[in-house]
Amino acid sequence: MELLLAIAVMALGAVVLGAALGYASIKFKVEGDPLVEKIEAILPQTQCGQCGYPGCKPYAEAIANGDEINKCPPGGAEGVQRLADLLGREVKPLDAEEKPKQIAIIDENTCIGCTLCIQACPVDAIVGAAKQMHTIIAQQCTGCELCLPPCPVECIRMAAIGENIDNWKWKYPVVEIKAMPLKEAA
Amino acid sequence: MLMNLFKFKGGVKPPTNKTQSLTLPIAVAPLPSRLVVPLHQSIGGTPRPVVQAGDKVLKGQLIGEADGWISAAVHAPTSGTVLEVAMHVQPHPSGLDALCVVIEPDGQDEWIAREPVEYASLKPEEVRERLQQAGVVGLGGAVFPTHGKLTASKTVPMDELVINGAECEPFITCDDLLMRERAEEVVRGIGIFRDLLQPKKVLIGIEDNKPEAAAAMRAAVDALQEPFLVVQVPTLYPAGGAKQLIRVLTGKEVPASKRSTDLGVQCFNVATAYTAWRAIAHGEPVVSRLVTLTGNVAEPRNYEVLIGTPMDELLALAGPKADTDGIVMGGPMMGFLVPQASVPVVKATNCLIAHSAKLFPPKAPEMPCIRCGSCAQACPHELQPFEMYWFSRAKNFGKTQEYHIFDCIECGCCSFVCPSRIPLVQYFRFAKSEIWAREREKNAADQAKIRFEFKQHREEREKAEKAEKLAKAAAAQAAKKAAEAAAAAAAEAAGSTPPDSAAAPVATAVDAEIDPKKAAIAAAMARAKAQREAAQPKNTAALTPAQQQEIADIEARREAGSRSEDQGSSAALAPPTSPATTADTSTPPSRS
Numbered sequence: 001m002e003l004l005l006a007i008a009v010m011a012l013g014a015v016v017l018g019a020a021l022g023y024a025s026i027k028f029k030v031e032g033d034p035l036v037e038k039i040e041a042i043l044p045q046t047q048c049g050q051c052g053y054p055g056c057k058p059y060a061e062a063i064a065n066g067d068e069i070n071k072c073p074p075g076g077a078e079g080v081q082r083l084a085d086l087l088g089r090e091v092k093p094l095d096a097e098e099k100p101k102q103i104a105i106i107d108e109n110t111c112i113g114c115t116l117c118i119q120a121c122p123v124d125a126i127v128g129a130a131k132q133m134h135t136i137i138a139q140q141c142t143g144c145e146l147c148l149p150p151c152p153v154e155c156i157r158m159a160a161i162g163e164n165i166d167n168w169k170w171k172y173p174v175v176e177i178k179a180m181p182l183k184e185a186a
Numbered sequence: 187m188l189m190n191l192f193k194f195k196g197g198v199k200p201p202t203n204k205t206q207s208l209t210l211p212i213a214v215a216p217l218p219s220r221l222v223v224p225l226h227q228s229i230g231g232t233p234r235p236v237v238q239a240g241d242k243v244l245k246g247q248l249i250g251e252a253d254g255w256i257s258a259a260v261h262a263p264t265s266g267t268v269l270e271v272a273m274h275v276q277p278h279p280s281g282l283d284a285l286c287v288v289i290e291p292d293g294q295d296e297w298i299a300r301e302p303v304e305y306a307s308l309k310p311e312e313v314r315e316r317l318q319q320a321g322v323v324g325l326g327g328a329v330f331p332t333h334g335k336l337t338a339s340k341t342v343p344m345d346e347l348v349i350n351g352a353e354c355e356p357f358i359t360c361d362d363l364l365m366r367e368r369a370e371e372v373v374r375g376i377g378i379f380r381d382l383l384q385p386k387k388v389l390i391g392i393e394d395n396k397p398e399a400a401a402a403m404r405a406a407v408d409a410l411q412e413p414f415l416v417v418q419v420p421t422l423y424p425a426g427g428a429k430q431l432i433r434v435l436t437g438k439e440v441p442a443s444k445r446s447t448d449l450g451v452q453c454f455n456v457a458t459a460y461t462a463w464r465a466i467a468h469g470e471p472v473v474s475r476l477v478t479l480t481g482n483v484a485e486p487r488n489y490e491v492l493i494g495t496p497m498d499e500l501l502a503l504a505g506p507k508a509d510t511d512g513i514v515m516g517g518p519m520m521g522f523l524v525p526q527a528s529v530p531v532v533k534a535t536n537c538l539i540a541h542s543a544k545l546f547p548p549k550a551p552e553m554p555c556i557r558c559g560s561c562a563q564a565c566p567h568e569l570q571p572f573e574m575y576w577f578s579r580a581k582n583f584g585k586t587q588e589y590h591i592f593d594c595i596e597c598g599c600c601s602f603v604c605p606s607r608i609p610l611v612q613y614f615r616f617a618k619s620e621i622w623a624r625e626r627e628k629n630a631a632d633q634a635k636i637r638f639e640f641k642q643h644r645e646e647r648e649k650a651e652k653a654e655k656l657a658k659a660a661a662a663q664a665a666k667k668a669a670e671a672a673a674a675a676a677a678e679a680a681g682s683t684p685p686d687s688a689a690a691p692v693a694t695a696v697d698a699e700i701d702p703k704k705a706a707i708a709a710a711m712a713r714a715k716a717q718r719e720a721a722q723p724k725n726t727a728a729l730t731p732a733q734q735q736e737i738a739d740i741e742a743r744r745e746a747g748s749r750s751e752d753q754g755s756s757a758a759l760a761p762p763t764s765p766a767t768t769a770d771t772s773t774p775p776s777r778s
Contacts, residue, residue, distance in 0.1 A: 045631035047638045055638065123637040142634045165226070167626070168280040169619040173612035 036064045042082045046074045047122035048144030050096065055122070063087070070095050074143070100160045103141040104148070108133050110155035117147035117156060189417055192437040194430045196566040197422040198599045200356050200519065202395060207359045207478050207486035212367055214490045215477075215503060221263050221289045221494035222274050222530040223249065228323040229330045230256035235287060241268045244298040246471050249287045252318055258331040259321045262289055263473040263492035265296040277497070277515050277532055281525030289494070300469035310382050313466060320465035321472045321533075326350055326428070326455035327516065329534045332462060335452060336382045345450040346436050347385040349376050349459060351392040351399065352419060354426035355517030358537040360476035361456050363488045365392070365399035368460060369406035375459030376414060378466060383452055387415065389435045390456075393425055394418040423519065424597040428453040430566050442593040457536075477531060479504035481514070481539035491531050498527035501538055512541035519598040553606035561600035561610060567593050571600035571610050578617035583624070586617045594618075657702025660709040667712040 040060035051071035053059040063069055069083040070092040077094055084091040106117070106126075113131040118124075125141045128134030147156050161167070226232040233250030237243060243262040250260030266289045273283035308316070314333040323329045338344045353361040365372060380388050390407075392400045400418050407414045419425050419434050429440050432451055440446045446453060457476065464470045473493055477500070480486035484505035491500055497513050514521045515535055523541060531538075539545075561571035569590055577585040591614055600610045 040635075043631075044627070045634040045638065047634065056635070122641060123634050124641050125637070140633065140637065142630075163280070163282060165276060165278055165280060165282050165284050167623070168278075168282055169623055170279075170612065170615040172616050173609050 033061075033064060036060045038086055039063050039083065042075070042079060042086065043072060044074045044079065044142075046142035046144045048074060048142070048146060050074070050144075068092065068095070073098060074101075102143040102158045102160045103138055104136050104143065104145070104156050105159050106134055106136055107155040107157070108135060110153050112153055112155075114152060116150035116152065120146045120150045122146060189415065191417070191419065192434050194425075194433045194566050195568050196564045196599060197424065197430075198564055198602050199421070200423055200602060202421070203356045203480070203518075204359050204362070204395070207357070207480040207488060208362065210485070210487045212363050212476060212488045212490055215492070215495065215500060217264060217291045217293060217295065218492070218495045218499045219291075220269065220496070221266075221291065221492060222286045222496065223260060223263060223289065223494035224274070224276055224284055224286045224530060224532055225250040225260055226284055227260060227321075227329060227493070227533045228258040229328065230254060230258070230334075232285070233257060233260050235271045235285065237262075237268050237271065237287060239268055239270045242266075243268060243289060244296050246298045246300065246473055248319075248471075252321075252331075255318075256331055256334050257318075258323045258333075259319050259471070260287075261321055261471040261473050262287075263494050264289065264291045265294050266291040275526045275529055277524050277529040277535065279522045279525075286494075286530070297470075302467055302469050305378065305466050308466070313378065313382060317462055317465060320461075320470070322458065322462050322465050323472070323533055324455055325457035325461065325475060325533060325536070326426075327520075327534055327536060328428075329532075332454070332458055335447075335454070336379065337447075338383050338452075339445075339447040339450070342448055342450045344383050344385040344447070344452065345387065346432075346452075347376075347380055347383055347388045348428075348432050348435055348451060348453040349379075349388065349390040349414075349456060350426060350428060350431050350453055351390055351396075351403070351456040352426035352431055353396070354393060354421070354423045355519055355521075355537075356423075357480050357539055358478050358517050359480075360478045360488050360536050362396045362399045364457055364460060364476055365396070366402045369399075369402040370409065371463045372456050372460045373403065373406040373410050373412060373414065374467070375461070375463035376454075377410070377412060378462050379452075379454055379459060380412075380414075385452070388413070390414055390416045391419050391425075391431045391435050392416065393421045395421045423599065424566055424595070427566065427595050427597060429595065442590065472533060475531075475533060475535070477535055478537040479540075480537065482507050482510045482542040482545050483540045491535075493533060494530045496528045496530055497524060497535075497538055500531060501527075501540060504540070506540040507542065509542045509544065510540040511543065514539040514541050514546075518546065519602065520596065549607050549609075552608050555606055555608060558605060560603045560605065564599040564603040566597060566599060567595065569594060571614075574617070575608065575610050575613050578613040581617075581620070583617055583621050586614075587621065591617055591621075653702065656706060660702060660706035664705050664709040664712060667709065667716060670716070671712070 036057070037060075040057055043056040043060055045056050047055045049055065050073050051059045051062075053062055059067070059072065063083065069087065069089060070080050072079055073094060073096040075083075076098050080094060081091055083089070111128075111133050113128060113133060115128065115130050115134070117134060118126045118128055122144060123140055123142055125137045126134055126147065127137060143158065145158060148158070225235060231253030233252055235249065236251050237247075237249045242265075243249060244265045245262060247262045248259055249262050249268075252259045269288040269290050271285065271287050274286040274288070275281060276284045278284075303316075305313075314336055317333040317336070318331060322332045324332060324335075351361055351365055353359070376388060376390070390403055392403065394400075397418075400416055404416045407416060417435060419431070424430055425434060428446070432438055432440060432446060432453055436451055438446075438449045438451055440449060440451075461472045461475075465472065474490050475493065476488050477491045478486070478488050479501060483501070484507065487504060489500070489503060497515075501510075501513060512523045513527055515524050516522065516537055518539065521537070521539065555572055555575060557572060559572065561575075562569070565571055567590075571594075574586050574589045574591050574594070577583070577589065578591070594611075594614050596611050596615060598611050601608070601612075604610060
């Protein structure tokens with residue numbers, strides 16, 4: 001009798017807990033893969049395809065499924081570092097050369113207005129119409145270089161974004177700033 | 187009148203070194219050989235140049251048009267010729283270039299037609315507009331466009347207007363001299379701010395080491411019968427910081443995340459009030475400011491200097507001593523060594539200190555932090571600089587924000603007291619600019635993502651729309667063909683039994699509504715068939731009846747032969763093309 005009671009109690013407990021777990025798994029179900037979202041937040045969203053995937057999200061999915069973390073040149077070594085931190089993987093050197101951030105510039109005199117670059121731009125950063133001059137919206141350009149190959153007249157070039165007063169950063173205080181000698185005041 | 191003052195925690199008392207430059211009255215600096223006027227002299231949008239090389243300009247003429255509401259116009263400081271609009275090194279710690287208008291003075295110093303207006307007749311928005319057009323910005327050092335600060339919060343009543351005449355930084359005396367010599371116009375300027383903001387109280391805070399300035403201001407306030415309160419605050423660096431002065435005078439503490447208007451208080455510098463009055467009552471835009479020349483010079487003094495004057499030319503007026511090896515813009519606590527001696531004076535330039543190794547001995551090398559806590563005691567914002575230092579140094583920027591690094595005003599008290607001589611402020615500036623850069627990158631990435639996703643969405647939508655359009659066209663086509671085929675069948679029915687070909691298009695037309703793709707294919711096939719049918723009779727169209735008869739005979743024979751050949755097996759499956767050419771070729775097809 002006692003044996004049966006014990007079994008009944010355990011069985012009841014199992015049913016109750018099982019029901020609770022089942023309920024929780026439905027109630028608190030996580031939509032989508034949170035890991036992919038976290039990875040995607042680290043990727044620079046240039047949508048350049050240099051990783052071999054058609055955009056940052058597919059690459060994020062690929063990383064979540066075990067692909068290498070060092071295939072994103074725009075993210076740079078820092079991006080690899082952050083991905084390694086997130087995923088607990090080893091930091092690997094970038095498998096391509098790291099370039100300074102750049103934007104595309106259309107030589108408007110050469111442009112023939114073919115709209116091929118407009119179709120290629122992943123972020124709609126090129127304005128223009130058929131047989132009209134095209135130009136790049138500098139603020140929106142991610143520097144992905146996808147507009148270079150389709151241009152039939154090679155009028156697009158990449159230019160590095162130089163340092164200016166607006167994007168200048170205070171340097172890590174290691175080197176003492178030395179005073180420049182005052183120009184001889186007449 | 188006695189008033190209960192509040193206190194801020196911390197603060198330091200560096201040697202003030204103000205007396206040197208107070209002995210002589212304000213002098214007007216002579217015209218320099220050329221003026222380099224940077225276009226971006228205020229917080230906010232960069233003004234667009236409206237002049238080009240070769241243009242003749244008059245003093246006070248607009249040369250840079252404000253870009254957006256938070257932006258202030260820039261004007262020619264004297265009459266002359268524009269030599270170029272080009273990039274020149276800025277008085278900025280980066281030593282980078284920015285767009286400047288270079289003017290060669292003609293020596294006439296001829297004003298544009300100034301339009302003094304009756305201040306009382308102006309509407310508040312007109313006053314703000316005029317201040318923007320006159321390039322009035324905060325001359326205390328932050329150069330925030332003044333008109334942008336002159337709108338009271340809609341929800342919080344404006345309690346106090348604080349006027350900052352504290353001038354706490356060592357060496358600088360330009361506000362002191364301004365109050366002593368031009369108190370009346372300062373007070374009139376404060377009147378403008380008061381009318382726009384409608385505060386309950388106006389408090390003018392002056393450090394108690396400037397009794398002459400306070401006396402002059404009191405006299406001016408009394409003479410103009412204004413209810414302003416001139417309050418002498420204890421001399422303690424950084425009492426002249428806007429947040430500290432607000433704290434001392436009103437007891438209110440402004441966090442980094444809020445604007446002071448949200449707490450019902452607003453703060454302006456005395457020099458800003460002065461330029462506001464000149465702009466409104468005299469129609470004079472901001473083309474000059476007071477600059478203290480001091481430090482390692484023979485004759486320290488305050489000068490009224492045109493914006494754009496090269497610093498080396500200006501400093502020569504005070505006679506820099508032989509061992510001068512640099513120019514510090516601003517005070518010794520918050521100022522910086524300018525990257526080049528020839529950089530121009532800008533609206534933010536309140537003081538130039540001739541730098542020498544004797545005056546500012548080089549700091550001994552940095553030692554490790556011993557966690558003594560002196561910096562935390564000195565911090566006027568009650569922050570913990572040593573903690574922020576650890577995290578800045580380790581580039582752990584998230585943690586620095588947890589320790590409220592953006593509340594740091596970079597006053598330099600912590601570096602001043604640090605026994606290990608750690609350049610704490612430099613670490614904080616580094617951390618702040620890194621955080622800002624990351625923020626910018628993050629925003630750019632988010633934008634790019636949104637645009638990329640939208641583009642994909644749009645492409646898919648376009649594809650779907652195109653397919654739908656095609657399907658509709660195909661369905662219409664198929665329906666048309668079906669009708670035609672039915673008509674043909676009806677016509678043929680008069681002659682011979684119609685083959686089941688007529689039924690097929692009808693069936694496809696019904697299908698078309700179910701499956702657009704199938705319909706498209708069916709329509710294409712129907713079209714091809716129609717073409718074939720149309721093309722076939724063409725060969726025989728121009729023939730004589732005798733020839734036609736002959737052909738008909740041959741066809742009939744061939745038909746009979748083929749029928750006998752595959753009798754029974756494929757007769758039922760015979761292609762629909764063959765029945766069309768059966769016996770009845772004499773009836774000309776209506777479609778040809």
